[in-house]
Amino acid sequence: MRDFVIVGGGIAGISAAARLSHLGTVTVLEQEDSLAHHASGRSAALFEQNYGKVSTIALNEAGADYHATANGGVLSPRGIMLIGTDETAELFEHDRKQMKLEEVGYDEARRLWPILAPHVTRAAWDPRASDIDTDLLIQNFGREARGNGAEIRTKSAVTAIRRTGTGWEVEAGGEVIEARRLVNAAGAWVDVVARLAGLSPLGVTPLRRSMARIPAPEGHDPSGWPMVFGPGEDWYAKPDAGALIVSPADEDPAEPHDAWADDMVLAEGLARFEEHMTVEVTRMLANWAGLRTFSPDRELVIGPDPAEPDFLWFACQGGYGFQTAPAGSQLLADLAGGRSPDLPPDIVKRLDPARFERVPA
Template identity: 60%
Template structure:
């Protein structure tokens, strides 16, 4: 049976779109891997920081907050965010604190909150407006909504060919052929490849690798109430995670679409930047991994029908903002496809539209 909406990509973008669009018609979602949220969505830092990113991204994040408090009984838990800087990092520190809406605090107060911070700490800023996202609960909430409206979710269905005939898109996949009248491109790092298969002009997305290491709780500290730490200039970050600590070098190395893995040298350099600010060195890793954060040329999400082919819809370029923007981004896609006025202001809608690249 021909679906109304054929979604390619089973990360948070595709799953949230499936939920929203399932109220408008029949949905089929295609995911290449064995399970949903395998790539970038499965490797997220899972933080909701509504002031993080450029203005259109911030608008999406702020418009998503109510959903986070309601979905699945609520998917947020308190975390907070602390920016730390060493000597000579004043310009980067002040720019980050201003952009993220953080209040400067005394170094002694920062150490009282995070006893791990060492003598290299020169300045610190903090705010409570950052929360951990229960990403699994959020995905399951969207998935449940989609399936309640009879959406079809097909895994192990890598798309190898796309064509359109008589108003219907046909996707050739490892799980057989699927059809849909509207094609939604939510394929993460592969969005330009999907566009090429569909005969639509790629927009120039770039996947950027970001690595992470999971280390034991330093010196046996209880990390449960520590905020996420970020080095000035976003040169590294560290976030408590289930009794351990995730540390990232925050690199943005251009890559190609693939199942990413960490670069050991880059990871070591990032851990060294983290170690310079703390009292306990890293002696072992519990695990390490990497993900691809895929950005449009202007680092803003791309949401809406392609100007040259309105039945081809972009829901792409989530970068590092996929989870925290997903409620509002998927709602905008549904608003546009339903022909109803978007909840977001017209300036933000235009800034997110693929028409900006024409």
């Protein structure tokens, strides 16, 4: 009998394993051949403290020191810049204030991102935004979990969940795992897991996010450029290993699956990128997609299910999984261990699964 069985081996599941391994025995079940195969493995991987809902920003702030220092830190300088035109000035200003960015002139914007078109008349940026070494962060959490005796199983798709008198029985990979408490960290599959356990789903719909990797503009080294967004986040671009990744920032509803990019959606996003640049996109090096899963109010869901306290949610990270992982997993462990969280009570309440009215499974 394990103390915790965690369904899902993305950043949510593996960070939960690290934290909960200090409270008892842990088994992680991941259906794919490796950890972080789906959304976690396809993230733009930026730490921007002022990005997201109120509760997300609180988690970002609470986890900033961990990202910067734990195990030597996982951050490297990147910066983030918002750009706009005269036509999008109102939307630009809304986003600038929300993200607390400092406005800069065109010459400075061109210095930061040399291929900006002349009609880009508005720019604002934050030099403190950082890249997250996502692979290293997952390795660090995994090392911590295994160091405390956690068992991490891949190729272990969950096929059945049963409530017992002492906890849960979970069928996965042809075996039955018994545990006192179950953690639902299954990403796009969180409602599937809830239904298997006989509990009410949250009512989430995974949203596809597509990415294209394109060559660096000829004569330019983009390695020191910031990540750049269009107003309303209808596209973004980011340097990536000597190339650029560009996303149309799409949010197309999808069933839980191993997602792939839609060619037309990518074409639209690349066209929006080109509208703001002095260069054309002539080819793609690669493309991919991931599923970002949000709760109905687009805030994370962390804590015990109101109908079944031994069923813990760590779900609906959306696009904020990596940057919220240190504080989110700590909150989960505090709640599981009966400790008072360091986060303010109003933030804990905003993340509580009990905030939703849910229909029966």
